[in-house]
Amino acid sequence: MLHTHLDQNSAKPLPVVIIGNGPSGICLSYLLSGNIPYVRRGSVHPNPILQRKLEETPEVSILDQDLEYLSEGLEGRSSSPVALLFDALLRPDTDFGGTADSVLTWWRQPNRAVPHLVLGKNLPGGAWHSIEGSMFTLSRGDWMGLPDLQFKDWMSRKKKGFRNNRATAGDIVQYYQYYVANKSLKKNFLCGTVVTSVKSLHVDADYSSQVSRDSSSRWDLPEKPQDNSKETGKLFQVDGFVTTINGTQPFSVYTENVVLATGTYDSPSWLGVQGEDLPFVHHKLSALEDAARTKEIGTMSDPILIVGAGLTAADSVLFARHCNIPVIHAFRRSVNDPALIFNQLPKTMYPEYHKVHQMMKEEVASGPGLYESYVSLPEHHIVSFTEDRKCIFRDKSGRQKVYNISMAFVLIGSNPNLSYLPNNGVDLAADCEQPVSSKRNPIDVDPFTYELVHEKGLYAMGPLAGDNFVRFVQGGALAIASSLLKKANKNPP
Ligand SMILES: Cc1cc2nc3c(=O)[nH]c(=O)nc-3n(C[C@H](O)[C@H](O)[C@H](O)COP(=O)(O)OP(=O)(O)OC[C@H]3O[C@@H](n4cnc5c(N)ncnc54)[C@H](O)[C@@H]3O)c2cc1C
Numbered sequence: 001m002l003h004t005h006l007d008q009n010s011a012k013p014l015p016v017v018i019i020g021n022g023p024s025g026i027c028l029s030y031l032l033s034g035n036i037p038y039v040r041r042g043s044v045h046p047n048p049i050l051q052r053k054l055e056e057t058p059e060v061s062i063l064d065q066d067l068e069y070l071s072e073g074l075e076g077r078s079s080s081p082v083a084l085l086f087d088a089l090l091r092p093d094t095d096f097g098g099t100a101d102s103v104l105t106w107w108r109q110p111n112r113a114v115p116h117l118v119l120g121k122n123l124p125g126g127a128w129h130s131i132e133g134s135m136f137t138l139s140r141g142d143w144m145g146l147p148d149l150q151f152k153d154w155m156s157r158k159k160k161g162f163r164n165n166r167a168t169a170g171d172i173v174q175y176y177q178y179y180v181a182n183k184s185l186k187k188n189f190l191c192g193t194v195v196t197s198v199k200s201l202h203v204d205a206d207y208s209s210q211v212s213r214d215s216s217s218r219w220d221l222p223e224k225p226q227d228n229s230k231e232t233g234k235l236f237q238v239d240g241f242v243t244t245i246n247g248t249q250p251f252s253v254y255t256e257n258v259v260l261a262t263g264t265y266d267s268p269s270w271l272g273v274q275g276e277d278l279p280f281v282h283h284k285l286s287a288l289e290d291a292a293r294t295k296e297i298g299t300m301s302d303p304i305l306i307v308g309a310g311l312t313a314a315d316s317v318l319f320a321r322h323c324n325i326p327v328i329h330a331f332r333r334s335v336n337d338p339a340l341i342f343n344q345l346p347k348t349m350y351p352e353y354h355k356v357h358q359m360m361k362e363e364v365a366s367g368p369g370l371y372e373s374y375v376s377l378p379e380h381h382i383v384s385f386t387e388d389r390k391c392i393f394r395d396k397s398g399r400q401k402v403y404n405i406s407m408a409f410v411l412i413g414s415n416p417n418l419s420y421l422p423n424n425g426v427d428l429a430a431d432c433e434q435p436v437s438s439k440r441n442p443i444d445v446d447p448f449t450y451e452l453v454h455e456k457g458l459y460a461m462g463p464l465a466g467d468n469f470v471r472f473v474q475g476g477a478l479a480i481a482s483s484l485l486k487k488a489n490k491n492p493p
Pocket of ligand 1: 022024119121125128131136137138139262264266467469471473
């Protein structure tokens with residue numbers, strides 16, 4: 001769409017630009033493309049209160065109903081009422097182990113489509129591109145699906161099966177790409193795009209001066225903005241780079257609304273210790289996969305160091321063991337700490353993570369040497385890395401130890417990269433003094449529209465807005481699409 005606009009030198013700002021092409025951006029693009037959810041005739045929701053509410057106006061699409069009223073009183077594994085509502089409509093009894101069909105039916109209503117552009121660094125699929133393809137999801141596979149195309153149906157069409165109800169990251173990524181193609185969303189997606197800045201312009205002052213100053217802008221806007229932006233006096237300028245077969249070029253688009261859907265996995269957390277920037281210290285699991293593939297490390301190397309006790313660190317331990325690479329595994333918590341993720345996962349569903357936890361525990365209990373090529377160092381802090389590939393640790397009694405390592409992988413979580421927003425988006429968070437964090441300090445949004453409390457015309461969804469699972473990011477899409485349709489006054493006849 002961007003290229004079409006460039007070719008036609010279009011004069012109009014876009015109604016919506018979505019930044020981020022993961023499950024959040026894909027789901028929202030589906031809803032904004034004129035795919036409108038209605039309650040399926042004859043369907044009965046197992047929640048009698050919700051069922052009664054749904055019966056009140058069956059001819060009105062869910063997008064046009066009062067989401068606050070519909071979602072009132074719903075309970076579940078998300079704190080977002082709209083996320084619970086959409087999930088309940090798509091997967092009515094899933095938390096009780098049921099597999100009842102969705103109570104929704106989808107109508108294609110092109111006259112209600114809201115033109116939009118989805119920008120993203122990679123191919124559609126978001127964070128799932130950076131997760132090793134053979135890794136299994138934490139969630140049940142059928143919770144990874146997007147509206148109106150069940151993941152399990154796609155899996156059976158591909159003659160693939162779940163393991164313990166879980167799917168691989170590779171399958172998820174393929175499904176998301178299939179979804180974009182199958183739902184005819186491709187025209188809205190511009191991949192290979194990195195957004196470097198989002199600016200709010202004041203229509204009368206900033207807008208005209210900006211356009212004349214930016215004569216090299218790829219988007220010239222000779223006209224004044226459209227009606228909606230006049231109403232709010234707002235317009236956004238989104239700048240960045242797009243890489244195509246012809247090379248990398250800057251671009252600048254103008255839009256009335258921006259949706260932030262960039263997730264929280266782009267900036268890995270650092271320990272903040274000396275030597276952490278040395279070339280053998282990495283912060284991504286993909287670096288381990290690359291090093292194993294290129295044979296930079298192998299069975300005969302000094303051990304690699306894996307730092308962290310989360311699932312990504314556990315995935316790396318499993319990967320290294322699969323490749324027979326010796327491992328030192330260091331983490332701050334005690335192996336029996338109830339906050340450790342392994343202590344919260346049912347054993348039957350996650351045998352591989354329990355295997356790692358068992359190794360972490362047994363290696364300590366029985367002393368070193370129980371597991372060949374695996375050393376567990378609980379309650380250890382990293383003091384520093386040295387140029388000759390040594391790592392200095394401090395244990396809980398304050399003693400220092402030194403180990404030779406071949407490479408280090410610090411896998412202790414990640415943070416959103418909001419460098420494209422003024423002040424890294426801190427002003428938009430629930431606590432404006434602290435950096436944005438999906439768990440501790442998400443972007444402050446209205447719970448029923450997902451529009452930012454501090455900046456009208458800006459929306460946030462997914463982990464940025466505190467919805468951490470694919471199953472629940474979809475509620476944000478419902479809320480935003482409903483709000484944008486109301487703004488665009490695209491009400492049904
Ligand atoms: C290892 C791991 C395992 C997980 N397992 C599960 C699971 O089992 N179940 C589950 O439900 N969830 C799981 N998640 C979480 C899940 O990945 C997220 O909930 C989901 O991907 C969020 O979707 P999103 O579209 O909001 O963001 P993302 O999927 O993160 O996509 C955002 C995209 O925006 C891009 N982007 C960022 N900045 C810019 C920019 N400036 N310009 C252009 N593009 C940009 C990013 O590169 C990314 O591709 C897991 C996550 C990880 C890391």
